[in-house]
Amino acid sequence: xxxxxxxxxxxxxxxxxxxxxxxxxxxxxxxxxxxxxxxxxxxxxxxxxxxxxxxxxxxxxxxxxxxxxxxxxxxxxxxxxxxxxxxxxxxxxxxxxxxxxxxxxxxxxxxxxxxxxxxxxxxxxxxxxxxxxxxxxxxxxxxxxxxxxxxxxxxxxxxxxxxxxxxxxxxxxxxxxxxxxxxxxxxxxxxxxxxxxxxxxxxxxxxxxxxxxxxxxxxxxxxxxxxxxxxxxxxxxxxxxxxxxxxxxxxxxxxxxxxxxxxxxxxxxxxxxxxxxxxxxxxxxxxxxxxxxxxxxxxxxxxxxxxxxxxxxxxxxxxxxxxxxxxxxxxxxxxxxxxxxxxxxxxxxxxxxxxxxxxxxxxxxxxxxxxxxxxxxxxxxxxxxxxx
Numbered sequence: 001x002x003x004x005x006x007x008x009x010x011x012x013x014x015x016x017x018x019x020x021x022x023x024x025x026x027x028x029x030x031x032x033x034x035x036x037x038x039x040x041x042x043x044x045x046x047x048x049x050x051x052x053x054x055x056x057x058x059x060x061x062x063x064x065x066x067x068x069x070x071x072x073x074x075x076x077x078x079x080x081x082x083x084x085x086x087x088x089x090x091x092x093x094x095x096x097x098x099x100x101x102x103x104x105x106x107x108x109x110x111x112x113x114x115x116x117x118x119x120x121x122x123x124x125x126x127x128x129x130x131x132x133x134x135x136x137x138x139x140x141x142x143x144x145x146x147x148x149x150x151x152x153x154x155x156x157x158x159x160x161x162x163x164x165x166x167x168x169x170x171x172x173x174x175x176x177x178x179x180x181x182x183x184x185x186x187x188x189x190x191x192x193x194x195x196x197x198x199x200x201x202x203x204x205x206x207x208x209x210x211x212x213x214x215x216x217x218x219x220x221x222x223x224x225x226x227x228x229x230x231x232x233x234x235x236x237x238x239x240x241x242x243x244x245x246x247x248x249x250x251x252x253x254x255x256x257x258x259x260x261x262x263x264x265x266x267x268x269x270x271x272x273x274x275x276x277x278x279x280x281x282x283x284x285x286x287x288x289x290x291x292x293x294x295x296x297x298x299x300x301x302x303x304x305x306x307x308x309x310x311x312x313x314x315x316x317x318x319x320x321x322x323x324x325x326x327x328x329x330x331x332x333x334x335x336x337x338x339x340x341x342x343x344x345x346x347x348x349x350x351x352x353x354x355x356x357x358x359x360x361x362x363x364x365x366x367x368x369x370x371x372x373x374x375x376x377x378x379x380x381x382x383x384x385x386x387x388x
Contacts, residue, residue, distance in 0.1 A: 044072040077369055096242045097135040098128045099172050103165045106139060110146050110161070118150065118159040125165055129172045130242040133219040138239070141215040145176040145235050148209065152180030152233060160232075170241050171221075177234035183227040191225065266313035266383060267291040271301040271329065272345070273321045281316070288376055290314075298324025302332050309336045314382055319346035319365075330360045341382035345370070 048065040055061035107122050114120055131138075146161065153159035164175040183191065192213040216223045219239050227233040268290045270281045278294050285292045293312070295301035298321050305312065315333060319326040330342045342360070347368040364378045 038076060041072045041076050045069050048072070073369065094132065094134055096130050096132050099131045099135075099138070099174075099239070100125060100127070100129045100165060102135055102139050103142065103163065103174065106142050106146065107163055109143075110150075110163075114150075114161075117157060118153055118161055121160065121162045123162075123164045123166070125167060127167075129165065129167060131172055131219070131239050132242045133239070134215075137215045138219065141212045141237075142174060142176065144209065144212050149176060149178035149180065149233070152178050152182070154180065156180070167241065168238070172237075172239040172241055174237040174239070175234065176237075177232060179232035182229040182231055182233055183225075184229050188225065188227055192223075266379075267293065267311060268379070269293050269295065269301060269305060269312045269315045269317075271295045271298060271315065271317035271321070271326070273297050273318060277318070284372055284375065285316075288372070288379070290379070297321050298326065298329035301329055305333060305336065312340070314341045314343065314379060316343050316345065316379075319344045327360065327362075330362060334360055343378055343382060 048068040052062055052065040052069070055065060103124055107120070107124070111120050142163075146163070149161050153161065160179045162175065162177045164173075166173050191209050213223060216237055216239070221237060221239040223238075224236045225233065268285055270278060270285065270292055271294075272278045272281065273296060278296070282292050282294060293304060295304055298317070301315070301317065302324070305315075315330075317326040317329055326344045326346070330344075333340050333342060341363045343364045343366060344362055345366045345368060363382045366375055366378050
């Protein structure tokens with residue numbers, strides 16, 4: 001018989017804690033919810049693409065299918081944007097912006113899509129309310145609240161959605177409220193929890209309100225909710241106003257871009273390791289009037305550039321590529337032509353966290369998926385910077 005040895009540590013039993021099990025369950029729910037939503041949207045895209053192929057001679061049906069493809073693509077972008085915002089891997093540029101303008105644009109967008117049964121009322125301050133932060137993230141947070149409100153109103157014969165913006169004690173105060181089905185008190189404390197949802201399975205991933213809370217927290221703000229079942233829900237957001245002296249009025253760059261005329265067709269070196277993205281990029285750039293040379297990765301792009309460094313006007317490169325990343329390529333290009341406009345395209349905007357980013361003076365970052373107009377503005381702005 002073996003004698004007991006007091007120096008030997010007892011082996012911990014192999015078990016799963018309640019916390020670990022709960023995390024596993026919530027991650028499973030998240031994965032299923034996201035997979036469900038993405039599969040539905042991809043099904044819509046594929047189905048409408050097939051319908052578009054069959055409707056080449058029917059302009060009305062063709063436009064309808066293409067419109068549905070654009071809508072489904074936008075919804076996928078919104079879903080991935082929520083995931084990135086919540087996980088904080090998607091760092092947006094911080095600047096002082098006019099919150100009044102952002103809220104008014106949201107109201108116009110909501111009003112254009114409301115069914116006749118829902119009435120939208122608004123009370124937005126006429127003065128410009130400036131805050132410091134990421135305008136697109138705050139816009140997404142308010143849109144998430146409006147989307148939740150519209151879903152809460154459901155198919156009511158008559159529903160009310162109210163949006164307000166005002167200054168209160170040196171803070172911007174945003175209110176989004178509805179007279180929908182409301183939230184019971186036992187669920188109210190959990191609505192901002194990640195992956196928690198009161199909706200039926202498949203109706204949402206449970207990230208919408210968690211994203212809202214994450215965005216407001218990152219702007220040093222506060223959000224409160226009150227709700228009464230069968231009477232409605234009210235969200236109130238408070239965001240610090242930007243300090244005096246930090247606000248600068250800037251002439252919109254788009255006005256300069258609209259009047260900018262290109263004296264000749266510029267040549268773009270397009271770098272991406274994905275064949276489908278390269279093909280799409282070539283078609284888009286050709287449609288915008290650019291000449292294009294393609295490279296399959298950073299090393300090939302560098303070899304092409306070294307042979308004719310004066311031939312190219314702009315480099316448009318993916319950020320994450322095997323062997324040589326976009327930033328590593330930019331570092332090599334800068335040794336040959338320090339002033340070369342270099343635009344990065346990335347699906348995950350964590351590029352700014354790389355120490356090389358600030359050293360290289362990257363011209364611009366364009367997030368995937370991008371709109372043609374967005375890419376066009378970036379390219380024109382890059383050339384304006386060279387010509388000015």
